[in-house]
Amino acid sequence: MVQIAQELKNNIASKAVRNVQRGYTEDEKMRGLFRSEIKLDLQRSRLMTESFKQSDGEAVVVRRAKALAHVLEHMDIFIRDWERIVGYQTSSPEGLFHPIDMNWRSVKRLVNSEAGKTLLDDAGRQELEELCAYWKGKCMSDRHQELFEGDLAKYWKYEGTFLWTHLSELGIPDYEALFKSGLNGRIKMAAERLAEIEQTIPPDYVDQKEFLRSVIIVLKAVINFAGRYASLAKEMAASEQDEEKKRRLEDVARTCERVPANPPRTFLEAVQFFYFIHLVRYLEYSTLGIGIRLDYLFGPFYEKDLQAGRITRDEALEILQLLWAKFLELGLVYSPLVTSVYGGVASLQAITLGGTDRAGNDVTNELTYLALEAARTMRTIEPSIALRVHDHTPDELLSKATDVIRTGLGYPSLFNDGALIPLLKKWGVPEEEANGYAVSGCVYMEIPGKNITRRVDGYFVLAKCLWWALHRGVDPKTGEQWGAKTADPANFASWEDVFAAYLEQVRFFTTKMAQVENTCRDLYAKYCPRPFYSAIVDGCIEKGKECKQWIYPSMVHDMTIVIGSTNVADSLAAIKKVVFEDRLVSLPELIEIMDNNWEGREDIRQACLNAPKYGNDDDYVDLIARDVHHGTEATMETVKDRFGFSKRGDGSAVSATYGLAVNTPATPDGRLDGEPFADSTLAPQPGMDRKGPTAVLNSCAKIDTLQTYNHLLNQKFMPQFLEGQMKPVFIDYLKTWREMKIPHIQFNVVDKQTLEDAQDRPEAYQDLIVRVAGYSAYFVELSKGLQDHIIDRTEHRLA
Amino acid sequence: MNLPKSNDNGEGLVFNIQRFSIHDGPGIRTTVFMKGCPLNCHWCSNPESQDFFPNLMVRDMNCRQCGACEKICPEGAITLTREAGRKIERGKCSQCLVCIDACIYNSLNVCGKYMTVGEVLDEVLKDRAFYRNSGGGMTISGGEALLQWEFVMRLLRAGKRQELHTALDTSGYATWQTVEKLLPFVDLILWDIKHLDSREHKKMTGVGNHMILENIQKASKTKTIWLRMPLIAGFNDSDTHLAKLIDLAKEAAVEKISLLPYHEGGKSKCEQLGRTYPFPAGKAPNDERIESIKGMIEKAGMRVSIGV
Structure with a gap:
């Protein structure tokens, strides 16, 4: 099995992006944004443009459906040889x-820059130029730049306090329902709804009709897309001499004829069904960090196959x-600025394991x-595994x-149901739906x-x-x-x-952020509807409404x-101690010293x-x-x-704690100009936690998840x-973490020496x-900078 | 200088409280290190624990040569020159420790702090949730914990009142009357053996071992014991000596033997204390020998761990 894993990996082209910028500052642009064999693929852009040119004048939702259908066709x-999915x-x-x-x-700039010149050859650059000419004024980022005036135009651009982006939209499709109905079932549902509105003629009859027709267009296109794979597999099988390969191709053909049009019957069919949906989501819209409850969804198919003797564990x-x-091969082009926050990312996919079903029962299965074994044998950066832990998680798991x-993979990272389910309930998610949450991206919770x-x-820089x-x-x-006109620090009488x-x-x-975002949300609802995604989540077809016209009623957005x-x-603790208690300097003096980057x-x-x-279990600062x-x-x-729901924080951190700190x-905590921040919301500043990991957890536990958000906590341990x-x-340490209701924890298990050696001899690592x-x-x-940031994290040694 | 002095406030002299200790007894523990030791083991990895008074510890690496310590020293023991950097004449130093507050760069630090039982216990109880889940608790170590037996007894008693699992890490060098007083409050004794021959023991620790061995015999009648021994090449790693160790372990019905191969951990601390490291020739047996020692003990039917 390990051998298969290694062979597979040798055949995969990783699209992990290198971080080449910190804020607007060049970090290591010379190395290139991607590995040199990676090329920008223009085919989707070309096909979309063709379709858009033909559909001019039609409703936007129909145009987007037709464009996606054109791409799929x-x-x-x-x-490839090794593929079965x-x-x-x-x-x-x-x-x-x-x-x-x-x-x-940004992509045009990129392919003409040092960091991205290998992404296209000259002919490609020429074609991109032509395609861009069509999208000028029509792509979403042009539309919002055109729209922004006054404060919106001023605060939209990254200055150092927040980085607004719109490069992805998440959400998890209703696979349970899709597996029951197949896409044919969804088409039937849309047709029925169409027939219904012919009778009822609702006030938004036209919108509904256009939307439902678009749904049918894209779903049929997806079924045809699978059909193309079935035909190709058949064709290849016909001329294949190797019996084993022939059998595999025939399997592929059978599977693609069956799904996603119809409900899957076997484990393999379920996986292929899922993968088509997963893929087309990307093709419809750029998406980062897709989550799925893998064991919960596929476990029953696998167990049924096992019982029927259709499959072995191997x-x-x-x-x-x-x-x-397949997961590992997905990627996305990033702008160099975005590499500040997504250093090392390909597409941030996460699968969720464990946790409970809607009734609250443990879902652990074979x-x-x-x-976990697939993860251990494959050793890939994606998908990351989010393991949901609750009171009845088996010790064996x-x-x-x-x-x-x-093994040092950094996952599974552990999510504490005891902290997160109550948080979801507070956000307005009904208990049984909260029980079924999944994780995507870093620590985003999805229903x-x-x-x-x-x-x-x-990405909001609180510091x-x-x-x-x-x-x-x-x-x-x-x-x-630039910021709010707050009072003169000379008049501050306390840290409060x-x-x-x-x-x-x-x-x-x-x-300011909310104004920018609310404007864009409206803009995207108008110009960037998603008929395919709408067709695979609960409620859109039923309501005859595209997914951006309404939302699931909760703060989990x-x-x-x-x-x-x-x-x-x-910083506040340092001000309290140094300025107001020890009176070493006045606050204006401290600010002046700090603004000179402490010089002298x-x-x-x-x-x-x-x-x-923070991080030493000391109430003075922890409170x-x-x-x-x-x-x-x-x-x-x-x-x-x-939609009237509150804005809220999130602890995902990504690499922004390094990349955005530069601005x-x-x-006042003694940090130098541009020095990285603590690496996540619950983490102590690197090197400042001196009382060991239990003290860190005690500090974390003083922050109430229910009054905050979903956090992230990294700890570094020696492998021994x-x-x-x-x-x-x-x-036992993990169990105590669970009992303390700290929402998250994950571990870097690699020693400092190895990392330093890898800096010196990258070819060997x-x-x-x-x-x-x-x-x-x-x-x-x-x-190098981000590497150093990771090396500097406090290593918990054996006491 | 090493004479115990009592603190009028009933405080104990503690030099470290180590949380997340996972090698000083079962589970996740907090180890309280008491200062002062009647033994003077050459290989001691915690030489800062030996004196029964607070010590000045010097980390030259952190010194930025600001001169604050030179200015404040009432004995004129500190001189700062551009050529030689900072020099501290230990002979002149009266250990008044005023220089420590003057140093903002953590280059001068004090080792040893007088604490009440309540203060120590408050720190220990912070990790209570971890003890409960892992079967851990509080370990009292040293220096030699028995030297401050009265304080240690009160601390152990207070720990038991909080239903903590308690372990005592000791050389056992005290009168039986002293040891006996502590036993009711101790769940496990980590007994540090150096050598089973009294003359050898005296040569390398400054004291004989009769009292220690007698105490093991007596304590083993009622208490669970883990034997620990630093493993030092050419001193206590011979087959004949290890055979004696196994005999003792069997006689005292100890649960397990931990062998701690010698390491040079005490060397940099001696430098910080301004002392010469007394054991430059110290060596651990090689890995192969350690493995064979492990095998020998296991063959005798004993549980053994190395370095833990």
């Missing part, structure tokens, strides 16, 4: 997906390995263990999960099947908000009033006054990834560094951290999205701690995987 398809996102294995209908400017493992290979963590087109609307609070919202370099001004800045920038909360807490006043910097730091987290969330929640000058006689102790945030990445693909 004409895109080059291929089946088929389907591809681009016209060749090295092809890189590019959604020209979203954005072309065969099922091979199918999963093949699926892993496939749960098999999926924790033990097997520990074995996989021990499978529901109309949640989840968006990360921005920069504190910095604005210490400068009355005025940029000292330009004199421009600083905190209040900080919250004012948080409110100001959250409002958009989120803003917050960064630097620990640095805010440590190392004594004051040391005093700030020596002030209590401030609690106030910061709770206060920030409460303040963000006062701002609403366009925050020195902060997870093996032999120490392994049971590690599992091509496969070394590390955990960045809620995703794993190839260490050697990261820039």
